[in-house]
Amino acid sequence: MIDVRRIRSDYDAVRASLARRGDEGALRDLAQVAELDEKSRQISAERDDLRAQVNGLSKEVGQLRRDGDTAGAEALQEQSRALGEREREVTAASDEIAGQMRDLLLHIPNLPSPDCPDGKGEAENVEVKRVGAGDDPAAWAEHQRVPHWDIGTELGILDLERAVKMSGAMFTMFRGQGATLSRALCQVALDRNADAFEEVRPPTVVLTDTMISTGHLPKFIDDAYHLERDDLWAIPTAEVPLTSLARDEILRGADLPMRLMAQTACFRREAGSAGRDTRGLLRVHEFDKVEILAYATPEQAPALHEELLARAEGLIGALGLTYRVLDLCTGDIGNSSARTFDIEVYAPGVDQWLEVSSVSWFTDYQARRANIRYKVEGVKGNEIAHTLNGSALAVPRVWAALVETHRQPDGTVRIPEILQPYMRGATSIG
RNA sequence: GGAAGGGUGGCAGAGCGGACGAAUGCAACGGUCUUGAAAACCGUCGAGGUGAAAGCCUCCGGGGGUUCGAAUCCCCCUCCUUCCGCCA
Numbered sequence: 001m002i003d004v005r006r007i008r009s010d011y012d013a014v015r016a017s018l019a020r021r022g023d024e025g026a027l028r029d030l031a032q033v034a035e036l037d038e039k040s041r042q043i044s045a046e047r048d049d050l051r052a053q054v055n056g057l058s059k060e061v062g063q064l065r066r067d068g069d070t071a072g073a074e075a076l077q078e079q080s081r082a083l084g085e086r087e088r089e090v091t092a093a094s095d096e097i098a099g100q101m102r103d104l105l106l107h108i109p110n111l112p113s114p115d116c117p118d119g120k121g122e123a124e125n126v127e128v129k130r131v132g133a134g135d136d137p138a139a140w141a142e143h144q145r146v147p148h149w150d151i152g153t154e155l156g157i158l159d160l161e162r163a164v165k166m167s168g169a170m171f172t173m174f175r176g177q178g179a180t181l182s183r184a185l186c187q188v189a190l191d192r193n194a195d196a197f198e199e200v201r202p203p204t205v206v207l208t209d210t211m212i213s214t215g216h217l218p219k220f221i222d223d224a225y226h227l228e229r230d231d232l233w234a235i236p237t238a239e240v241p242l243t244s245l246a247r248d249e250i251l252r253g254a255d256l257p258m259r260l261m262a263q264t265a266c267f268r269r270e271a272g273s274a275g276r277d278t279r280g281l282l283r284v285h286e287f288d289k290v291e292i293l294a295y296a297t298p299e300q301a302p303a304l305h306e307e308l309l310a311r312a313e314g315l316i317g318a319l320g321l322t323y324r325v326l327d328l329c330t331g332d333i334g335n336s337s338a339r340t341f342d343i344e345v346y347a348p349g350v351d352q353w354l355e356v357s358s359v360s361w362f363t364d365y366q367a368r369r370a371n372i373r374y375k376v377e378g379v380k381g382n383e384i385a386h387t388l389n390g391s392a393l394a395v396p397r398v399w400a401a402l403v404e405t406h407r408q409p410d411g412t413v414r415i416p417e418i419l420q421p422y423m424r425g426a427t428s429i430g
Numbered sequence: 431g432g433a434a435g436g437g438u439g440g441c442a443g444a445g446c447g448g449a450c451g452a453a454u455g456c457a458a459c460g461g462u463c464u465u466g467a468a469a470a471c472c473g474u475c476g477a478g479g480u481g482a483a484a485g486c487c488u489c490c491g492g493g494g495g496u497u498c499g500a501a502u503c504c505c506c507c508u509c510c511u512u513c514c515g516c517c518a
C-alpha cells in the first residue's frame with residue numbers, strides 16, 4: 001500500500017511514478033484516493049470536534065452529579081445527547097469514506113523503483129545476463145530434444161496420468177527417483193542458504209489478513225484456493241506466511257536484515273491461464289518451492305536484493321543449467337513489487353525459456369499493509385520496514401529443465417554432482 | 431466438540447460506570463553522587479491520527495450495543511489456560 005501522506009504531499013511525483021506501469025485504472029484510483037483523503041480529513045476533524053464537546057460535557061455532568069446538582073446535570077445531558085446523535089451521523093460518514101479509501105489503496109500497485117526499466121509488457125524486459133549456451137540450436141543434441149513428460153514416463157519418475165485421476169488436471173506426481181530428485185532439489189536449496197537464513201516451516205494454510213499483507217488479496221482473489229468452511233487460504237508461496245511472521249510487530253533495528261527461508265507446497269489456481277502450458281510440469285496447481293526472504297531497512301534493501309538474486313542464480317548455475325536474468329520492466333513487474341529480476345532457464349526438450357525464480361524488492365508496500373516496523377536504538381519513533389524475497393528453487397520447472405538438459409544419448413539422466421549426496425549417491429537416473 | 435477461567439502499557443499486575451491513557455513493581459532512558467561501576471535518590475518513560483503550534487481525537491484481544499459518560503455493564507467473535515472428549 002502506498003503511503004497516503006505521500007499521495008497528499010507529493011501527488012504529482014506519485015502519479016508520475018505509478019504512470020510508468022501503464023495501468024490506467026490505478027491512476028484513476030489514485031486520483032480518487034486523493035479526493036477522498038481531502039474529504040476524510042475534513043470530516044474527521046468535524047467528528048473529533050463533536051467528540052471533544054461530548055467528552056467535555058460528560059465530565060461536567062459527572063462533576064455536577066457529585067455536587068448534587070441533578071437538574072443542572074440533566075440539562076447538560078440533554079445537550080450532550082443531541083451532540084451525540086450528530087456525532088454518530090458524522091462518524092458513519094467518516095467510516096464510509098475511510099473504508100472506500102482503504103479499499104482503493106489495497107488495489108493500487110506499488111510504485112516502481114526509479115531503476116526499474118520502462119516498458120509496456122513482457123517483451124520489453126531487459127536481459128541483463130546470460131550464462132551457458134542458452135537457446136542456441138547448435139548447442140543442443142538430438143537426445144536432449146525430448147520433452148520432460150516423455151523422459152519422465154520412459155524412466156518411470158513422473159506419473160501425470162494418475163495425478164490427474166486423484167486431483168484433476170494440472171496436478172502432478174513424482175515417483176521413485178523423480179520424487180527423490182524433487183526432494184533433493186529443495187534440500188540442496190535449503191542447505192546452500194543455511195549460512196545466513198533461518199529455516200522456517202510455516203503453516204501452508206492462512207487467514208485472510210495474511211494474504212492481504214503480501215498483496216495477494218483482495219486483487220488476485222481468483223488465483224487463490226480458498227477453504228470456504230474455515231475461511232482459510234492455501235498459500236501460493238511461502239512469501240505469504242513468512243511476510244506475516246513479523247506482522248504487527250516492531251523489529252529491533254539491530255536485528256535487520258532478518259533473513260528467513262522456507263520450503264513449502266505452493267498452490268495456484270492458474271485461473272487466467274487456462275489452456276496455456278498444460279502439458280507436463282510447466283504450469284501446475286501445486287508445487288514445492290524453497291523461498292528466501294528478508295526484512296530490511298531501506299538502506300540495506302538494494303544490497304540484499306542483489307544478494308538474493310546471486311543466491312538464486314548460484315544454485316541454478318550449480319545444477320548445470322543454462323539461464324538468463326531479466327530485469328523486469330514497469331509493465332511486467334508484479335503488483336506489490338518495485339523491482340524484480342527473473343531467472344529463466346532454457347529447457348531444450350520443450351525449447352522454451354522457463355521462469356524459475358522471481359526476486360523482488362517490495363520497498364515498504366507489503367510492510368505497510370502488514371504493519372511491520374522497526375525501531376533504531378536511540379532514535380525516536382518507528383520506521384516501516386522493507387521486504388524482499390525470491391525463489392531459491394521452485395521444483396517443477398527446474399526438474400523439467402534438469403532432466404532435459406542432462407539426458408544422455410542412452411536415455412538416462414545424469415545427476416549433477418551437487419545433488420548426488422542428496423540422491424543417496426546415485427549418479428544417474430535410469 | 432463440551433465446560434470453566436482469562437486476554438490491560440516492553441514485562442508483571444491493579445482497576446470492574448465519572449477526576450483512568452490507566453495504580454504499583456520490574457525493565458529502559460536522563461541526571462545527582464562516585465576515579466569508574468553498583469547501590470541510593472530525583473526526573474522521564476505506550477502507540478496512532480490531525481494540526482504551524484497549543485491542543486484535540488482514537489486505542490485496555492476484535493466487532494456491535496446500553497449510557498450524557500465504558501477498560502469497567504450486555505451480545506457476538508477470536509485467542510490463551512485448565513478439565514473432559516477425540517486423535518497423527
